[in-house]
Amino acid sequence: MKEQLEKLAGTSLEEVSSACDIAALDALRVKYLGKKGELTAILKQMGRLSAEERPAMGQLANSVRASLEAAIEERRTQLEEAELEKRLEAEALDVTLPGSRVRGGHKHPMDVVIDELKEIFIGMGFEVDDGPEVELSTYNFDRLNTDEGHPAREWTDSFYLDEQSRTMLRTHTSPMEPRIMETRSLPIRAAVFGRCYRKDEVDATHSPMFHQMEGLVVDEHITFADLKGMLNNMAVQLYGPGTVTRFRPHHFPFTEPSCEMDVQCHKCGGKGCPTCKGEGWIELLGAGVCNPHVLEMSGIDPQTHSGWAFGMGLERAAMRQFKIADLRLMFENDVRFLEQF
Ligand code: DAH
Numbered sequence: 479m480k481e482q483l484e485k486l487a488g489t490s491l492e493e494v495s496s497a498c499d500i501a502a503l504d505a506l507r508v509k510y511l512g513k514k515g516e517l518t519a520i521l522k523q524m525g526r527l528s529a530e531e532r533p534a535m536g537q538l539a540n541s542v543r544a545s546l547e548a549a550i551e552e553r554r555t556q557l558e559e560a561e562l563e564k565r566l567e568a569e570a571l572d573v574t575l576p577g578s579r580v581r582g583g584h585k586h587p588m589d590v591v592i593d594e595l596k597e598i599f600i601g602m603g604f605e606v607d608d609g610p611e612v613e614l615s616t617y618n619f620d621r622l623n624t625d626e627g628h629p630a631r632e633w634t635d636s637f638y639l640d641e642q643s644r645t646m647l648r649t650h651t652s653p654m655e656p657r658i659m660e661t662r663s664l665p666i667r668a669a670v671f672g673r674c675y676r677k678d679e680v681d682a683t684h685s686p687m688f689h690q691m692e693g694l695v696v697d698e699h700i701t702f703a704d705l706k707g708m709l710n711n712m713a714v715q716l717y718g719p720g721t722v723t724r725f726r727p728h729h730f731p732f733t734e735p736s737c738e739m740d741v742q743c744h745k746c747g748g749k750g751c752p753t754c755k756g757e758g759w760i761e762l763l764g765a766g767v768c769n770p771h772v773l774e775m776s777g778i779d780p781q782t783h784s785g786w787a788f789g790m791g792l793e794r795a796a797m798r799q800f801k802i803a804d805l806r807l808m809f810e811n812d813v814r815f816l817e818q819f
Contacts, residue, residue: 733766
């Protein structure tokens with residue numbers, strides 16, 4: 479038996495030290511130390527030994543087992559380290575390689591204009607808002623004093639979402655006026671930005687989707703003078719000191735009196751040039767003093783409070799600022815166009 483044990487120790491240790499991977503090592507463990515393993519088989523024969531022989535043989539068997547176990551563990555560590563080494567080498571990162579360039583994005587010309595206007599109006603104490611693009615026709619029209627029969631309510635002009643013409647895509651940002659009036663406490667200074675929709679054919683100056691800005695002020699003792707003061711201030715901040723404006727009478731159902739504001743062409747100083755299409759003036763926005771009926775419908779007493787409002791198309795402002803000739807370029811998202819800003 480002694481010889482058997484010594485022979486087993488010799489071959490098994492050799493096999494363990496040359497095991498080429500963890501799986502082979504596990505197989506060797508089973509082969510020698512497992513329940514049906516070779517060492518176990520030898521130990522089962524111990525019963526046949528005499529009482530004198532047994533302790534020495536037991537000791538030898540134990541030391542063979544111990545050294546085999548130790549050898550397996552040692553080989554396992556070696557194999558694991560080699561494995562890790564191999565993986566680290568395979569996954570090595572060469573930090574000296576040139577990186578792939580990340581192309582930085584930038585603001586869309588529309589956002590440049592919107593952000594500039596936000597700055598100006600936040601500076602004058604306005605709160606910024608957006609509001610729903612899918613709007614109730616009540617807010618889009620009725621609450622703005624635009625009753626049934628008004629041409630703007632025609633199906634040919636607006637995108638309705640149901641047969642009864644109750645829901646629609648808003649045609650302007652003005653429905654945010656009654657929405658803000660009925661929810662916010664007075665005084666109000668609101669600047670609303672967002673998309674609007676009208677059934678217009680796409681061409682160089684029209685799009686069924688466009689952006690507007692709405693301004694609304696409601697307080698005590700607000701007059702047309704406040705409207706002119708604030709809008710002149712805005713024009714100076716947008717186009718520089720000395721900017722000349724003019725206010726022409728106009729009609730909007732939700733303001734009385736109403737006007738349109740033009741700025742004198744900053745390119746030609748009013749003489750007429752391609753930028754102002756020879757007119758010397760550039761139409762900027764519609765505005766007016768809030769119609770008392772509009773205030774009343776939103777629960778504001780026109781005896782104690784008054785207000786002014788304006789609405790401005792933003793595409794034209796952006797096109798003018800960046801000399802963009804065709805409105806369609808704004809929405810096509812062609813990188814060659816967008817890269818220029
Ligand atoms: N909502 C008008 C439009 O889309 C613009 C406008 C005019 C807004 C006068 C106003 C206003 O708030 O007072 O043409």
